[in-house]
Amino acid sequence: MLGFKIERAAAPIWMRSLIPVIAILVTFILTATLVIMAGANPLEAYRYFLIAPLSSQVSALEVLVKSTPLLLTGASVAFAFAAGYWNIGSEGQLYAGAIAAAWLGIILEGVPSVVAIPLMLVGGFAAGVLWALPPALLKVKLAVDEVVTTLLLNSVILFIVSALLNGPWRDPVSGWPQSPEIAASTVFPRLIPRSRLHLGFIVALLTIAALWFILSRTALGLKMRAAGLGQEAARFAGVNVENTILTAALVSGGIAGLAGVGEVAGIHFHLIEAISPGYGYTGIIIATLGGLHAVGVGLAAIFIGLIDTGAQTVSRALGVPVYLGDVVQATLLLVTLGLFILQNYRIKRA
Template sequence: MPALVVIAVCLTLTLTAGPILLAGANPLDAYGEYLVVPLTSRYTFLEVLVASTPLLFTGAAVGIAFRAGYWNIGAEGQLLLGAVAAAGIGQVVGELPPLVTLPLMVAGGAVAGAGWALVPALLRVRFRIDEVVTTLLLNPVALLFVNGLLQGPWRDPVSGFPESPRIAAGAELPQLVERSRLHGGFVLAILIIVAAWYVLARTPAGLRLRAAGLSPHAARFAGIDVPRTLLRAALVSGAIAGIAGMSEVAGIQYRLTGGLSAGYGYTGIVVATLGALSMPGVMLAALFLGDLTVGASSAGRALAIPSQLGAVVQGTLLLVTIGLLAVRRNRLSRAVEPAAGEVAVAAEQVTGEELPAAATAIEEAGELEVDGWPEKDRPDPTGESGRPPAAGESNR
C-alpha cells in the first residue's frame, strides 16, 4: 500500500504540472513551494498542523465508516451539526471553568454529529436503503440549517453579521504554542486517532468491524451481528465528524459561521482513501494535505499560482489513488484465479458470489495481502428479491 500511495502522489504531481505551467510557473519550484516550504519556518509549520486538525478528525471518521463497508459521505453535515452544538453550548455556559465546558462541548459535538448520522444509518440497516445518497443529501440540509440559524435567531446582535455571538472565554480550546493558532483540538484529534487505531487493530469490536467490511456474508456466517456493527460504525463516524466541528468552533472561529468548513467532510474522503483506511495512514495523509493547503496559499503569494490549485491537486490525488487501487485489485484477483479456482467454483455454487469472496478467504489465510477496501461484497441495495439466499441465511 505505501508504494501505491507514493506512485499516486508522483502521478498526481506529474498531472498537475499542466495547470502549473499554465500559470506560468516552473513545476519544480511549485512543488517545493507546495510541499517543502511550509515545513521550513516555525509559523508555517504550526499552520500545517492547524490545517491538518479538521482533516485528522474527518479522515478518521470517514476511514472508520468505510472500513466497515458503510459509505458515509455525510461527514460534512455531521461536522456542521457538531459545530452548531458546540457554539450553542459555548454561548450559554457563562463563567463555568474550561474543565467543565470543554468536555461538555466535545460531548455535545459528538452527540450532534452522531444524531445527524443516525437516520441514514437506521435506514441502511433496517431497510437496506443505500446510505451514499441519504448521507450526501443531508449535507446541504445541514448547511441550510446553519444558515437559517445565522440569518435568524443566532444572528450577532452587535455586528448584525450572519455570525453567532462569540462563545464564552471558558469555552475556547487552549492555545498550544505562543504566537500561533495551534489549539487543543490537534491533541484531541491525535488522541482520537490513536484510540481508533487501538480499537480497530486490537479489540474484538475492531475485528468485527473489519470483518463486516471485508465480507458481510462471511462475517454473518461467523456469528457477527453485521447490522449492529454497521450502525455502531456509522454513529462513531458521525460523532468524530461532529467533534471536528466542535474543534473548529472552539479552537479557530470562536463562533458559528457559514464558512466554518472548507469542505473538510469531503476532504476527509480524500484523506481516508489516501491513508488506505488505516489510522496511521489517515494521520500521515491528513498532515500531507495540511501541508498542501498551507503550501497552496504560500505558492499563491510567491509564484502567483492561484491557491485554488490545492483543490485541483486534492481531487486529482483522490481519483488517481482510487484508480490505482482498482487496477491493483483487478490484477490481484486475476492472479488469484488459478490458485483459488476450486474454492471459487465451490463458493460460486453455494452463494452465487463472485470470485473476490474467495480471494478474501485466501487473504485471511495469510497467503496474500489485500488492502482493507470493502468493495465487491457490498450488500445488494435492491434487497433480496431475485437473488439466491446466502449460505448463512439458509443454514439458520
Template structure:
C-alpha cells in the same frame, strides 16, 4: 502483452504506493501549473517545501491538518467496516452547531467543565446526524451514500437558517453566531501559534481508531462486515448493530472536527466554517489506506497542500484552487495505484487456463 496477475503485495509495495501516487500526481498536474505562467519547480517549492521552512508555517500546516485528520479518521472508520459514510461534511457542521451553542449557553462554569462538555456535545451531535442513514440502511435497505450526501445539504440549510435567523450575532449583525465565552475557547497548545486543543483531540481519535481496529474484538467484527456482510452474518456477527455503532462513531469523530474549528479557530459559527473538510476526509482516508498511521500522514500531507496553496498563491499568483486539484488528482491516482496491492503487472503471453 501486458497482463494483470492476482497477488498479495509485499509490505514494501504497500508503502511505495502512496509515494508513487504523489509523484504521478505532480507529473499529471504539471501542465496545469505551467498554464498559470508560473515555473514548475518554484510552484512546487512554495507548495511543498516553503511551508516546512519556518516554525510559523510549519505550525500552520498542523492547524490546517487538524480538521482533516478528524474527518479523515471518521471516514476511514466507516469505510473500514464497508459503510460508505459520505456525510462527514454534514456531521462536521452538526458538531460545529453543538459547539457554538454550548459555548454560549454554558455560563458560570469553569473551562475544565465547559470544554469537555463541548467535545462531548459535538461528538454526540455528529454521531446523531449520522444515525438516520444507518437506520434507513439497516431497516429499509436504503443506500447510505445517497442519504448521507443529501443530509449534508440539509445540514447546510439548517446552519444557514440559524445564522440568518435566531443566531445572527446581535453585536455585528453578520450571519455568524455570538462569540463563544472565554471558558469555551480551546486552549492553545503552543505559544505564539493558532495550534489548539483540537490537534490533540485529532491525535487521540487516531489512537482510538488504531486501538479499535487493531486491538479490540469490535474491530474484528468491523473488519468482517467490511469484507462481506453475508459472510459476517454467517460467522455470527450482528451486522446491523455493527453498522449502527460504526455510523455513530464515524459521525462523532467528524463532529469533533466541527468543534475544533468553532472553539479552536473562529470562536463563532459561520456558514463557511468548512471548505469541504468532510469531502477531503475521503481523500485522507483513501490516501492513508484506512490505516491510522496512514491517515495521520495523509492528513498532515493535505494540511501541507492547503498551506502550500496559499503560500504559492501569494508568491506566484497561482490560484489557490490548484491545491484542490492536486488533492483530487492525488485521490484518483492513489485509488488506481491501490490496484497494485491485488494485482501485479506482468509482461508476457496470456496464459490459457483450463
C-alpha cells in the same frame, strides 16, 4: 520470449511502499499543466507547495492547524468505511458538531473551563451522532442506500446553519451572519504560544490512537472489519451486522462532530457558514489514501494539511489560484486508486 511475465499475486513489500511516492510524482506531473497555464514555473510552484510551509516554525505549525479537522474527518470516514458503511456525510456531521459547539459556547458562559471544554466535546460528538442517526437507521431498518441520504443531509444542514445565522443567532454586535462569540472559558487553549495550534490537535491525535485501538484490538473492530469484508459471511460467522454497522455509523458521525467543535472552539470562536471548506469530503480522500488504517490516515491527513497550506503559499507568492490545492488532492486520490491495482501483480522471470 520477453524473459519475464506478470502474474496476479501480492506485490513485494518494497513495491507497495513505493506506491505513495510514485502517486505523488505522477500527480505533480499531471497538475504541472495547470501551473503553467496560470503562468508560473511548476518547479518553483511545488517548492512553495511542499517545502516553503515546512521552512519556518510558524508555517509548519500552521500545517498541523490545517491537519486538525482533517485527522478527525479522515478518522470519521475510515471508521465507517472499515465497516462497509459508506458515510459520505462527515461534512454534515462536522456542521452538526459546530452548531452544538456554538450553542454550548453561549450557554456555558461562566462555567469553568475544566467543566466547559469536556462538555463542548461531548456535546459536539453527540450532535454528530444525532445527524448520523437518520441515514444509519434508514440503512439498517429499511435498506435505504446511505450514500444518497448522507449526501442529501449535507445539503440540508447547510440550510439549517444559514437559517440560524440569518435568524436567531445573527451576531447582535456586528450584524454579520455569524453566531455570537463563544464564552472565553469554552475556547480551546493554545498548545504553543504565538501559533493557532489548539487543544483540538491533541483530541485529533487521541482519536487516531482510538481508531487504531478499536479497529485492531477490540471485538467491535473485528466485527466491523468482518462486516466490511462481506456482510453475508460476517452474518454467517455470528456477527450482528446491523448493530455493528449502526455503531460504526454513529461513532463515525460523532468523530466528525468533534472536528466541528475544534473549528469553532479553536479557530473561529463563532459559527460561520464557511466553517468547513469541504473537510468532510477531504476526509474521504484521506481515509482512502491512508488505506483505512489509523497510521495511514494520520500521515495522509498531515500531508493533505501540507497541500492545503502550500496552496495558499503558492497563491500568495505566484498568483496561482488557490484551488490548485483541491485539484492536486483529488488527482492524488485518483492516481493512488489507479496505482493500488499494482499491489495485486508481481513480475516474475519466465
